[in-house]
Structures are given as C-alpha cells and as structure tokens.
Amino acid sequence: MKVIKLEKKKLIPFLQFISQERELWAPVKKNDRIIYDLIEDFTCIDMNTTRTLLPPKKVIIPQQFNMFRVTGLGYESDYSHAVKKILFGIHPCDIHGLLILDKLFMQDHPDPYYIEARRNTLILGLSCWPDEHCFARSTNTHIIREGFDLFFTDLEHSYLVWVGSSAGDDLIKLKPEFFEQKPTDQDIQDFTYMQIERDTSYKTKINFISMPDLMELKYNETFWEKMGRACLGCGSCSMVCPTCNCYNVIDRHLISEETGERRRYWDSCTLCEYSEVAEGVNFRKNCADRLRLWYTHKMQAFISKYGKASCVGCGRCLLTCPVDINVLTVSKSLQGKDVYAYWNRLPREASDDKSSK
Numbered sequence: 001m002k003v004i005k006l007e008k009k010k011l012i013p014f015l016q017f018i019s020q021e022r023e024l025w026a027p028v029k030k031n032d033r034i035i036y037d038l039i040e041d042f043t044c045i046d047m048n049t050t051r052t053l054l055p056p057k058k059v060i061i062p063q064q065f066n067m068f069r070v071t072g073l074g075y076e077s078d079y080s081h082a083v084k085k086i087l088f089g090i091h092p093c094d095i096h097g098l099l100i101l102d103k104l105f106m107q108d109h110p111d112p113y114y115i116e117a118r119r120n121t122l123i124l125g126l127s128c129w130p131d132e133h134c135f136a137r138s139t140n141t142h143i144i145r146e147g148f149d150l151f152f153t154d155l156e157h158s159y160l161v162w163v164g165s166s167a168g169d170d171l172i173k174l175k176p177e178f179f180e181q182k183p184t185d186q187d188i189q190d191f192t193y194m195q196i197e198r199d200t201s202y203k204t205k206i207n208f209i210s211m212p213d214l215m216e217l218k219y220n221e222t223f224w225e226k227m228g229r230a231c232l233g234c235g236s237c238s239m240v241c242p243t244c245n246c247y248n249v250i251d252r253h254l255i256s257e258e259t260g261e262r263r264r265y266w267d268s269c270t271l272c273e274y275s276e277v278a279e280g281v282n283f284r285k286n287c288a289d290r291l292r293l294w295y296t297h298k299m300q301a302f303i304s305k306y307g308k309a310s311c312v313g314c315g316r317c318l319l320t321c322p323v324d325i326n327v328l329t330v331s332k333s334l335q336g337k338d339v340y341a342y343w344n345r346l347p348r349e350a351s352d353d354k355s356s357k
Helices: 008-018 092-106 112-119 166-174 185-199 211-217 223-230 236-240 287-306 316-320 327-334 348-355
Strands: 002-007 023-030 033-038 064-071 074-077 085-090 121-126 150-154 158-163 247-252 260-266
Touching (some): 002 008, 008 085, 008 158, 085 092, 092 112, 092 121, 112 121, 158 185, 223 287, 287 327
Antiparallel strands (some): 002 158, 023 033, 064 260, 150 158
C-alpha cells in the first residue's frame, strides 16, 4: 500500500474530475443534520463532520428499492440502485461497518443486490476526530487498513493519501499532477503526532472483551425488563446502526395490472411485527426479548462467529435513542455499574402505564 500527498486546495478539483462519470456521495449539512447526499455543489461537502445521521449503508443498499419485476413470462432483476458511485468522506469506523456487511452479504449467502452495488461503489475514506460519543478505539475501528480505494488523512495543510486498491490507483492516474509521490519527513512526523493526539482524545470507553461472557451470565437480569418497559419500539437504533442488516420483502401486484414488483425495505428486529408469523403468532412479543436479541447479536453472537463485535463505536445509538437505550448504557448494566439513563429512572408505575397503551 503506497502513500502519497495531496494539497488541500486540490481536493475539490480532484473530486470534481473523478466524478464526471459517477455519482459522488458525501457528507453535507441539511436542516442542522449531517447526511450522505448526492453532490451537485462541491462547496457543500462537510470535511469536518464527526458522523452522519444515517450510516453509509444507505448509499450501498437504499432504505427501499425494487428487487425485480414480474410478468406472465417470468421476472427480470432490477439493479437500478447499483449505479456507479463514489462515496467520499467515510470515516474508519463506517468503513469497518461496510466490512461487516460484506461478511454478511458476500460470503455464506451471497446477496446479488448488495454485491452489485458494493462493486460499483468506490470508497474514499477520510480521517476524523472523536467527540464525547465516539468509542471507536474500544472496538479497534478507529484505524483502517482495508476496505477502501483511497483514504485521506487530514494534516494541517495537506492530506496523506493511502492507496488501497487498483481502482484507487486508477483514480490517482487520472490526475497524477495533483499529487506528490513522496511525503516529507515533516509530513510523517505530523501524522505521528496527529495519531497520538487523536487516540488520547477518546472520552467514552467500553470493555468489549468481557461482553460475550456477561451477555451469557446476565441474560435474565431484571434490567432488560426495565429497558423493555421504556423502549418506544421505534427501530431507530437499527436504522442508524452501520451494521444492522435486517430487511423485509413485500410483493406488489395489482389484479388489474399485468406486472408486479418485489420490493425490499430496511427492517429491525426491535420492531414488534418483525417476529410475527402466521395467525399473528409472535415469538418475541415482549419488547425486552427483542432488545435482548439485538444486543446479543451485537455483543455476543457476532463475536462468536467472526471474532469481533458487530459494533463499530460510531456513537449513533447514543445520540438517537430518546430513552437512553444504547451500547454504552447496556454495557454498563452488564458490568453492574449504576446507569444514569431515562429507562433506569422511569418509575415502575409510569412505565407500566406506558406499556399498556
């Protein structure tokens, strides 16, 4: 893997040039939120954001899309969501999130809709700085060595650019005059100091090593029921999580029409209807059971299968859940610590009234 250098003033012209035949998606600010959006005005790209509202999985697999169309003669797959794209500004933790989705969708049971979109998307990563909600160092996802085509590390006046693939190298060759092929000794020193300062800036820490055992030992603890009584069942935790991958498939076919569609939608195992089967039977009607399933997958089952947690430390769940049910409060509860969270302060009577509505 080679490392080259790019002056900051040349980044936007470079992005404009390489995106002439591809869609460019990058973080932008809209209505006080940072989102990944299709770029038309390159001056709107936010280079300093800590996290986007939704993770980059929305660029690879949209929240809803058509899988195929059906006629009396057969069906035709629809890959219109998998157009050629460049995803710029994705941080290390979110690249790790895509690598986890790669394991789920590209290995044991290959998903052609994910695979086609992933192969058509170039990943241009960008370094970031942690805030009080980030805990990527605890998941060892604050650094990245694979899963990208180019990665831009922000120094004071320039970027060090890691070339991670042949496709990334081809992008460099489109504008080789923009790049310096050898960083200076001062660049290397600045990079070293930046890494040390960034790594010591993480304020939130979670011990994931003990989580699988604690999930087993405290599977029946009462705090799950307390969380279940407070949970709104909104599914927001799954929507903002970079590694949540559940989806639903719905057929749309009107009797009056000759064609039909099979559409795919994001879904969540925390939603009541997710475990519902024929005749309204629901295997996890209790909200506490659904929450326990969600965290068992994140902190235990995925570790058992792949050797790492299905959490990348992005901090989105800490900011999104309105009742403070997130990886941090759950991990503290598993460790037997006092948790100052809405779900833990809610009076029993009030939570019972709420759950009965």
